[in-house]
Amino acid sequence: MKLNRFAGRRLAWVLVAGVSASALAWTVGSPTSDTPSPSASSTAPVSSAPTPIARSSAMTLGPGIVIDQFGYLPSHQKVAVIRDPQTGYDAGDSLTPGGTYQVVNAANNAVVFTGSPVAWNNGAEDSTSGDKVWHFDFSGLTAAGTYFVRDRDRGVVSPRFKIGTNLYTPVLKAAVRTFFYQRAGQVKTAANAGTGWADGASHVGPGQDRNARLYSAKTNAATERDVSGGWYDAGDMNKYTSWTAGYVVDLLHSYLGNKPVWTDDYNIPESGNGVPDIVDEAKWGLDWLGRMQQSNGSVLSIVGVSHASPPSSATGPSYYGPASTSATLNAAAAYAIGSKVLGGFPAHSNYAATMRTRAENAWNWAVANPNVTFRNNDPANGSEGLGAGQQETDDYGRFTAKLIAAIYLYDATGKTVYRDFVDANYNQANLIRWYNYVSPYDANMQLALLYYSSLSGATASTATAIRNAYNSGMESQYLWGKITGKADPYMAYIPDYIWGSNAIKGVEANLYLDLRRFGVGNRSEADVMAAAGGYAHYLHGVNPFGKVYLTNMYSLGATNSTNQIFHAWFTDGSAKWDDAKNSTYGPPPGILVGGPNYNQWDWDSRCPGISAACGTERPRPPYGQPPQKSYKDFNDGWPLQSWPISENSNGYQASYIRMLSRLK
Template identity: 50%
Template sequence: MTSRSTRMLMLSGLALWISIGSIASREASATDAQSATSTSADKPSTDTSWSQGLKLGVNGAIPVIVVDQFGYQVKSLKVAVIRNPQAGYDKDASFKPGREFQVVERSTGKIVKSGSPAPWNNGATDAGSGDQVWWFDFSDVETPGTYAIVDVESQLRSAEFDIDDHVFQRVMKHAVRMFFYQRAGMEKTAETAGASWADRASHLGPGQDPYTHSWLAKDDASLVKDLRGGWFDAGDYNKYTSWTARNIISLLRSYDGNPSAFGDDYKIPESGNGIPDILDEAKWGLDWLVRMQNADGSLLCVQSLSEASPPSAATGPSFYGPPTTSATLMGAAVFAYASKVLSARPEPELQAYAADLAKRAKSAWAWATANPQVLYYNNDNARQPGSQGLASGQQEMDDAHRLAARFEAAVYLFEITGDEEYGKFAEANFTSVVPQWGPSQWDAVGQEVLLHYARLPNASNVVKSAIISQFVTRMTQNADQLPMVIDKKDPYRSPMKDFTWGSNQSKATQARLYELLASFTPDPKVAALAKSAAAEYLHYIHGVNPLGLVYLTNMKAAGAENSAATMYHAWFSNSSRRWSRVSGINPGPAPGYLVGGANPSYSVDPCCFSASGTPSYKCYMSAAFSLCRRGYSPPLDQPASKSYLQFNDSWPANSWAVTEPSTAYQAAYILALSPFAN
């Protein structure tokens, strides 16, 4: 992932963190906020006593029994994880499970199942979590209802959860609504956003999005463009063409794969128009990309926005970067794929929109073909002199990723046009998309595109067969894939080769690989195992992890009692008492944001350790140096999956490496969740 250290603005050798805060009134309670955003499918948690008897740590109550706090589908595998911490910040909260565990119906106290937990790996301590673990399988409990897992001897229990085939529907609504909260230039009314997160439309003032200046010619009024709309990328407010395109493709693929997962009742402004709200949300992003496309077919690479809390308080100017090959290729890909999905809708306006997108896709392809090496490294003076300060994350691609983007665009263009130019390119380059050791969590997107090509009726049968055979073979035989599941490598039931920045996105992409395996393997037993494995990665995000924490923000309204209470975000910053953290009197961040997750590569900024006499000593003598003196263990000095802290301190504490959300994380999670959201 891209480092966020570029958020620091260097002025006269002094590093300052710029934060424009707006402290609002504290009148609206968290309960009012949650009820304001509740959908018809919401079931707010009332389980305030789940933590009774548990020890407390820096991340809150230290759980001994963890479950998916939203719940499980009726016929699914259901396994509670019982934990005895041996290493890490919670090692003093040791727990010896009793011989009898019960599944108890919450409303009646009825015991519906009793049994003994089974030790994981013969009682060994897991290096990845530092825990000794037992599994309690209650898959045979299939009666819909609300339950908890109880250790009879200690009377300690899990948080409550539901068993219901529609248990993930309310989760999906909040997950998709995250994009609404991230919209730039859109008013968030009390009706749509909830009273606690209402805000005027942002970035519409003089010199802002409707009047965006060129970064390369800031004073040239003839180059001003109307680039309103789109989504804030992450905790920052910048907008990136390639990443927006990827997110839209994921949203549309989620819908295309399971339309029944999505309704028209998500309480966004377009709700009730007869179009599934996920398509309305995708169109919001597409409209911005259309504005980013030049008349010659090229697409601008990035738009830089100013930050404040709330977003409407931002007054700084907006700038755009130049067109690039990579941005234009991703524009071609998303326009073509969106044309395919939207043209199948019955609404004439969407069909007309799809036809226009098809033209835009072909125009973008033509420009990128004629201009195959136009690069721009934003916010990087070393590689692109003069670019420092234009947005934050680095959006430019290397040669391999640019080739993958061209392949993806060719596949979708071939699908909607049948033109052999695109088909021949895809056929000639399919072996370059996923490396020989893949697929892995890092190249799941490329694998998805390959398999998309393999579904096309007019694609080469030889190539289709090669793609499918290679994918199934590697997924079932690669030691880092299905064998990890079969061999029970992870006590928290979601094994993953690499645990690093953005681990929750990696969990989602790994789930997606198993969903694809379930679709393409000819072996029904492998398909069932793969689908069950995919669900375990969602359970991890929903609380089956060493923290027992739902890694989605503020989800009590959707049934999770112990969900992320804070995150790194310019709107929900630590300078805001109202939005910084969920509490009994403050609403905290908006619901449904997937945070980055445990990150064993986390570190405070190097300036915390700069020697006396160097320019960076005491972080350039900044008052923010005081953050260096705090203890950050966790996330430091922990087993990998405990490398997490609920904090949102900025530079030099750099909490964005752990708790920052991202529309990329969100889109990957929605895609992984979509097959289960009935």
């Protein structure tokens, strides 16, 4: 199936390829109850003995109190959200909070913090969620421990959560490890993958990735080449050059943005080699991009593969698409920043030099061939069935790819030809030409410009113009104005709940975090961490579903985690991998799901008559809901077509990783 990612919004790395297969989910450990059970042991309580814990009978469809189910760093803002649904599938629920809210130590049932909830927007209903909301701020509590929030008068409680340092480290590791599960051609041993997801190398049989043929010359053995490796892109297993290059760049920026957090113990095959595993994972992507480059410097655009569950059982042939300007420029950017980062590790000095040469060769070909395009999965050129998502771009997309490549090439080589290109063309980027336009839909361009502004050899006037424009854009009513004005009662404002909204949450957080990384503006670290933290908390459960939007995180502290994703491996109906609660394993931990998708999901237009699988009416949710409730934890293929909501994407994952790794 062909998908329009992000509803046509420009976000260079974004991908949610549709697949002609459905998806699945998995389980690690057993889900725990949403209701904490106080220990019988007790130390001296801060206040009088707490009242018995009970669920409010008025909240049967959704949670009453939502918190970050992994917890909060001691110095960070901590706000529980109390919700009273007004519109949507759970409008029959009702919760008017009592006047006293408590934080209770789960170890001894002692009340350690007391306060009163504050109505959001004077008690108005929020149109994006359909809820009335109250905030209970317990930021003053900094002591390490395991807690839950309780409404003293109503008896309603939150899930348990922790306060402490390094709380997000195991979550971050799980999120990064999802790239390992997405590796094509990688043997996944039980020691690395876990028993439930052990699998042989995929797509390495006859006629597959090691001797793939050009899609338009399938019978011509002379077109065979090795395009093995890389990552399954999303729920589909195809490999797209431009998007893969974007993932490499994002992973390497994750490393550059907070080097101390990255360790060499993520239990991937490269662990223990003296290189942080985030860099090892980026190199896996670079290795594949290297195989996609031709001798003239151009880079092939795509590899289309067959799908199966598990991936090693896929037997169909692999085909590749021709080179394009956009694929070549995006690869040039990845080669260049890869050269810079990997050059910092002595074991990779020769590899870094090779990447630098690849980057310059790609640049030279693209300059000589500025408008070569290729649309995969397009009947107009006979490529229907080659891949799923469409990665080809427009004139502005090729321009930004070239400008981004020039920035990273200048950093990697120090050659003034690349700096001159940046200085002559940066003012055509939307950030400048649209007068301080900062947007999650142009994030890669903005990040590259900020990176250029931080380089010691950057032209001072260009660097100043970039930094001033970014700061002005961030200070607008559309960014900081939404934070300080509390535009979103769930404290994670985004402009639209479109395809891949959970990825946009991560991108928005990174817009704020980049202020601190690059020293732009004068916002305090506390303000930046509060703003960015709101997006992490949303993805960790501070949302209308009280749902951790990462798969199968029960063993890491989640009480309500995503159970199903649309993925060719973790497919609907699989006894092993369909569902984290009801299958043997479900999907592995840490995969970010696409999330709420307002007005862009529907069942097949021929439903309900075309198939009994339609049911009698569209499921609610996701249908007919306010934007933040336009989600369902499902992974059905045709005819219910869950992929606009429940598919994963390496791009979604990369934005989340870059965000979480910088919360401190």
